[in-house]
Amino acid sequence: MIKAKAYAAQNPNETLAPWDFARRDVGNHDVQIEILYCGVCHSDLAQINNEWFPGVFPMVPGHEIVGRVTKVGDHVKKFKVGDLAGVGTLANSCGHCQHCEDGLEVYCENGVIPTYNAIDKYRDNLPTYGGYSNTIVSDESFAVSIPENLDLAATAPLLCAGITTYSPLKHWKVGKGHKLAVLGLGGLGHMAVKFAVALGAEVTILSTSPHKAADAEKLGAHHFVVTSDAEAVEKVKASFDFIVDTVSAEHDFDFYLSLLKLDGIHIVVGIPPEGILLKNVGMLQLGRKSIVGSASGGIAETQEMLDFCAEHQIVADIEMIEMKNIHSAFDRMAKGDVKYRFVIDMSTL
Template sequence: MTQNTVHAYAAPSPKAPLERTTIVRRELGEHDILIDIKFAGICHSDIHTVRGEWGEGGHFPLVPGHEIAGVVAEVGPGVTRHRPGDRVGVGCFVDSCRACENCRAGLQQYCTGELGSVGTYGAIGRDGQVTQGGYATRLVVDENYALRIPEGIALDAAAPLLCAGITVYSPLVHWQAGPGKKVAVVGLGGLGHMAVKIAHAMGAEVTVLSQSLRKKDDGLKLGADHYRATSDPATFEELAGTFDLILNTVSADLDLNAYFGLLRTDGTFVQLGAPEHPLSVAPFSLITQRKAFAGSMIGGIPETQEMLDFCAGHGIAAEIELIEAERINEAYERVLASDVRYRFVIDAATI
């Protein structure tokens, strides 16, 4: 093996099980850092991508993983933001054009430049090569796209914050969740459990809307004030016109119009999960009370750092199940069966 060859787990083709392999990382550039990956979270997006559920094609073999926590091993000669030994994280993108209005505003996830926001895996970087993700032992990334992980958060529990954490933090901040606001979280999974923790820490009144009451005790322990089953028609009758903000964290096909009925005047329903099929909206379910149906995607570099610092300051981290790499395919099946509380994290030492 060459110095740049690292062990990884990759999907050789769409829908194929992941298998152990090696990949080659690029040479360390002027502003690059080399990260020894310690932990990598498993996101539902990884499963959607490697199974071709967001469109056929793509770049295979593919190493997924965009919830990455590790330690800086080496830095390029021009690096000023990080030093060897620093605890760092990498999230859903590893580059952007850096010049468009959104990039200049710190909204790199919404880059409108020619390069666009370059995904951590399955995208084409500025070097023309396909990006490969965090189910690996090492990663080379530009220093500007790595985050500082505060000492107050364990690295394994920090990894999911780089996607699940920022995905819910960003809309909670944007739609001003806080004291006096009633926030509902649809689904208590990888995203949902982080939404409950963060919204509670922001001072909002939090309600979990889950298909059943199976996880009610967990939801209340995580910080929810209320927990209601969406399989019970009384939930939609009794909570009509209640919420200022609803975060939909699930990727299932929902009756959106029923959920819009839970919003108060000027309330907002934010779609975070990305279902395989289009969803149907009846315009009058929004028009009559000036309700909004919005979307949100992760966060930029400044906001992601803000989220990590917020979580460290409030003692927030993901609830995880640490697994060895050989159990990745089993973990995928368990994610699909909602059999994880609440995020699988791969111990990269086992890769």
């Protein structure tokens, strides 16, 4: 076993604190990665607090992991010692269902194994531990190569916030000739804007906060609409082909569906705890509109996304923090007080 250090929650709702534990030894198809940076996702806080389901404790959060390969198994082909590598939201899947064979491991028919807060039923029935740690061992098929020309720290959030917004844009073939609205300008939203602009769409940010207009312009958005401004909203009624919805709080789906044109698609990537409440089903029927969901992409698509980012020089806008400041970062993140993703410098562990 490999000695490792981390910040972990020993029980639900507890403060993260230093924890020594053991990673599995490097197997024939594994890579060991020295973690240099790890992004902070809102889901880290949600899972520590058991907001979605009972967690596996002790819990080491973190699934936006980048670093350098320090050891490879005897049969590893994708990596060599010294390579930059990353691990995102997935640790394992069954590997043999149709979705896995199609490179869509995140939709594994037999259940995907997340990078943390899970028991790996396909390998050893042991808990998975995430990236708030100094090292991680991953099967090479669930690790991705990080292009050398990208800022490494700012690349970390691409492994969740990035792929979660890139995947639906590619799946629904968003590009030139499309009008797309991004709902919510946070960690996910700012990445959705960058990708949609790079893909050639005409991008509008929908926001409740007028002061975010300057940020929208800096990110490359073509338009900015304050949703409390009735006159501005009227101008964009029935005008969008797509809405990418990144909001993880209760919001009015009927209102946003009214902004879609015929055959418009409302793509849900945020996770509102109250779920989706739709009062006017006729809004769907009379506009032949759709509400759809999308999870983070598969491994091949994540690598495609990273290569796209390297080509277009896209990374996340980040604020670097020390490990000891993780709870103040959680507090600020819950208030939306970050532009747009916290990243932990793991040398401070």
